[in-house]
Amino acid sequence: MGFFDRLKAGLQKSHARLVHEIQRIVTRSPRLTAASLEELEAVLIAGDLGHALTGQVVAAVKRAYETQGSGGLDVVEIARREVARSLGTVAATLGRAPQPPTVVSVVGVNGTGKTTTCAKLARRVTAAGESAVLAACDTFRAAAIEQLKLWGQRLDVPVIAGAYHADPAAVAHDAISAAQSRHAHYLFVDTAGRLHTKNNLMQELQKVHRVMDRKLPGAPHETLLVLDATTGMNALNQAREFHKAVPLTGLVVTKLDGTSKGAWSWPSSRSWPCR
DSSP: OOHHHHHHHHHHHHHHHHHHHHHHHHHHOSSOOHHHHHHHHHHHHHTTOOHHHHHHHHHHHHHHHHHHOSTTOOHHHHHHHHHHHHHOOOOOOOOOOSSSOEEEEEEOSTTSOHHHHHHHHHHHHHHTTOOEEEEEEOOSSTTHHHHHHHHHHHHTOOEEEOOTTSOHHHHHHHHHHHHHHTTOSEEEEEEOOOOTTOHHHHHHHHHHHHHHHHHSTTOOSEEEEEEEGGGGGGHHHHHHHHHHHSOOOEEEEEOGGGOSHHHHHOOOSSEEEEO
């Protein structure tokens, strides 16, 4: 079974439950009443579409009912169309610095899949014929450095690392020097997981970015926030707080094969779904 087949199978359960609830509301009565619209709104919010997108869908359903009546009214198709329209059509591609290396900082809370995402991004650029370096700036999580080194061995990509509990900013500084000396196209910086509510940890992340900018003006050129799809709409709070600390340029949504929440939640043209 291929990746997209597994992804589809993982999403099927929550998709089927949401579709069933929508169809139950619409087919229960020949008329679309204020009560049924309110119930539809509740179901969509419970399905984690969020208030803004739910409002779009309900308004579109109401317009369709007013123009064509209940006959042939396909609420699921209307919802699908509104979600697709909100997602945009711009291709998600990594940026490129005027002169290599392009430094990509990968940030997020604990357990979202930042280390694996760094490896996947490195695999992506090396498959395109470009070179990459990985920086193990998570010096706190047990086995984080070993995990990144293992990915580096599998991908034949160099990994720059320090000792555990070392200053992550110093590791980032050394990693940029190493990427420059190797004439690498990309440097992927794996940062430690941190709660967006912990001010001291967010300040530490800002320090890492300041040091990179001093070493290579303009770095990091990309700052990607890794989000666990099972977080749902609460991920907006994470994005908001991380963006305040270190301006984000893109999102990576992981674990999409376990839930449809992430698929509904992000109306962004700069996001990459990573398993």
